[in-house]
Amino acid sequence: MSFEDELAEALRRTGEGFTTNPGALAEAGEERGRRRARRRAAAAGGSALALVLTATAGAYAGGLFGGSGAEGAVPAAAPPATPRADGRRTGTGAVTADRMIGNLKSLLPGGRLTEPKARGTDDELGPRVGAVYDDGKGPAAISLRLQRVDPFGSQARAHTECEDRNLQSYDDCRTEQLPDGSRLLLHQGYEYPDRRTDTKVWRAVLVTVQGFLVDASEWNAAADKDAPVSRTDPPLTIAQLKGLVTSDTWHAALNDLPAADPEPAPRPESIALRDRKAVDALEQLMNRLGITVPIASKGGQGTYYGYVVLDDGKGKSLVQINVQPTANSMLFTDNSAVTTESDGTKVKVTAGPGEKNRGVTQWKVDTLRKDGLRVVLSAFNTADQNGPATRPAPALTAEQLRKIALAPEWNLGAPTAAPAH
Secondary structure, eight states: OOHHHHHHHHHHHHHTTSOOOHHHHHHHHHHHHBSBTBTGGGGGTSSTTTTHHHHTOOOBOOTTTTOOOOSSOOOOOOOSOOOOTTOOOSOOSSSOHHHHHHHHHHHSOSSEEEEEEEEOTTSTTOOEEEEEEESSSOEEEEEEEEEEOOTTSHHHHHHTSOOOTTTOOEEEEEEEEOTTSOEEEEEEEESSTTOOSOOEEEEEEEEOTTOEEEEEEEESBSSSSSOOBOSSSOSSOHHHHHHHHHOGGGHHHHHHSOOOOOOOOOOOTTSOGGGSOHHHHHHHHHHHTTOOOOEEEEEEETTTEEEEEEEOSSOEEEEEEEEESSOOGGGGSSOTTEEEOTTSOEEEEEEEEOSSSTTOEEEEEEEEOTTSOEEEEEEESSSOTTSOOOSSSOSSOHHHHHHHHTOGGGGSSSOOOOOOO
């Protein structure tokens, strides 16, 4: 069973025990779709952000309102704001769902808008608008959402940074600094990182110095996922998409939302490896353990996923690390391959074919500490799971992966909970 399948099964078993709120689930689906990505962006790196599905679940505009979410997206929005000191969780409703639809229509260059759906500022899931837009060259889905964020926080930065190209395939991505200090991400990518369909997704994300976040996406199909492609490109040019998110038409709705709480200051790097970028933690532990294989390239997704491509002259080898601060222990039940360390840490070591391409070998060490911290190390006999094998076996041994995953540095400091998206 693949890592993603394991995770899905554990979540299914957990979910069978309670009744959920359909509206909240719809929003959670949207947010999980977003980040892939970056959550699913890691699918391009191989099981990379499957952990982030439960840890960070960063988000693409997945479905106009409650669909399954795009896989190949740039990351993600926060959940609805927590109550402020004045008790406000949502806006006052000064901007209604109908007005959101009218605003979108007024900013589009003619054409026909059908199947509109929207939420106003008094909705606990936040204001959003989506529709099918047809300029005469084929119907296309368009979605836009509004949010308040800490303009100086990590979330604001993450929304306006281009994805690691080793993890996600896209045609173009750039970040602009506007004269007023706002940051703007312009991204031209695909519904799936492996481009198994021709569905394109273009996206613009604006974060202003006031903490306004405007996030718009458009497709070259009438729906976001697995709908037939209706045109070569999405209808709006990148310049038009930029104009859509930078319009002050959205300011009334944004001003009606409560300001976001400032993000807490990051922990000093010396406290724990779990508070660092995952790729930095991986590189540090390799150095401490005397693993001197040259690194050809490296990258990742913040504190939750990192990778290095090693090259010892015998063929390149991908090594990746996933970190999940609060994992579900059910992922380690009913499996004879699980052993337990003296400190209670559960360990599962597996070796077998890779999940992406025939001929690729994967060695994986999956660990779960008593405080819920999960660290997973995987090594491959290829630099790219979607490509062919480049050597007989991975460059690191299973024992080396085990030492990295069980390193005592992970235990320093108090447990850090993952942001709930």
